[in-house]
């Protein structure tokens with residue numbers, strides 16, 4: 001399908017939506033976005049926007065009616081609404097990836113059904129489930145809500161018996177609303193993410209696997225490439241490919257894995273562009289946004305994805321002064337992206353910076369310590 005003059009609709013107009021719009025514009029496509037936040041970053045650059053709720057079926061229908069292809073920028077879009085409009089409109093990724101990704105139990109069961117290992121887990125609805133789970137897994141373990149948790153929210157680390165009262169309270173509050181999940185703690189060496197693409201023509205490709213470093217539960221740095229043994233790299237590529245193919249998923253799929261020795265553990269999936277893929281805008285010949293659009297258009301996906309080694313640093317509300325310091329340093333091959341969000345909150349993602357040519361050692365001495 002030629003993309004010129006086609007309209008891409010995006011549910012969600014945050015920074016990810018904004019970067020999808022930028023990639024679509026480069027191809028001469030029109031864009032329309034939907035978001036309840038009147039100050040959404042993508043509103044400023046999309047051809048049209050709808051400032052309404054994601055759960056407003058009329059608003060989602062209006063977006064679809066005005067689009068040739070529709071995608072989403074985050075996983076908490078209501079899969080029931082997407083399912084309702086899928087039959088009539090062109091939403092190549094469909095509702096199923098959302099149905100799984102919004103629930104930690106479902107996504108882990110799905111991974112296991114594709115023979116991809118996860119941390120041991122069990123569902124928790126009441127105190128007895130927790131006690132049984134701890135008996136099975138031992139300490140430490142993590143109790144999480146199955147839905148609505150992100151960036152480390154909705155989680156309780158249970159180190160030992162002393163944490164049990166807090167865990168009971170967690171269950172009492174959260175299990176009124178939903179099931180919880182108890183996970184065995186994986187003492188991983190590091191975390192990586194894989195970002196895969198499957199086009200409607202069934203071709204498959206991946207961005208280089210990257211390593212993620214979190215601070216206070218939020219992604220702080222992405223190191224590209226992750227520098228893995230061939231064996232580990234192949235395991236991750238095979239798991240990512242079979243996850244998309246076995247489940248008949250199209251478009252984009254990010255999977256976060258824990259790596260422990262030569263073992264990998266699926267932690268989370270996201271059927272959308274990912275924070276850990278921002279680096280691809282400048283460091284790769286195709287960005288995650290370009291590849292998503294190519295997949296949705298049914299184009300043959302490139303196998304020759306190049307990478308300039310780099311580090312991506314997230315800029316949160318509390319470290320905005322980091323940006324000024326970097327600007328003053330006039331570093332070459334350094335790309336500052338600010339999302340233009342009006343309201344600053346300490347842990348809100350306000351922008352990111354990609355440092356091309358920085359290796360792990362250099363980042364330790366420079367980026368991290370500025």
Ligand code: AMP
Pocket residue numbers: 119142149150151152153183184185186187188191214217267268
């Ligand atoms: P999540 O929201 O599931 O991605 O968890 C946020 C962070 O908590 C992860 O990036 C890990 O650093 C840590 N974490 C979550 N689950 C586990 C686990 N089962 N074992 C060890 N660390 C975990």
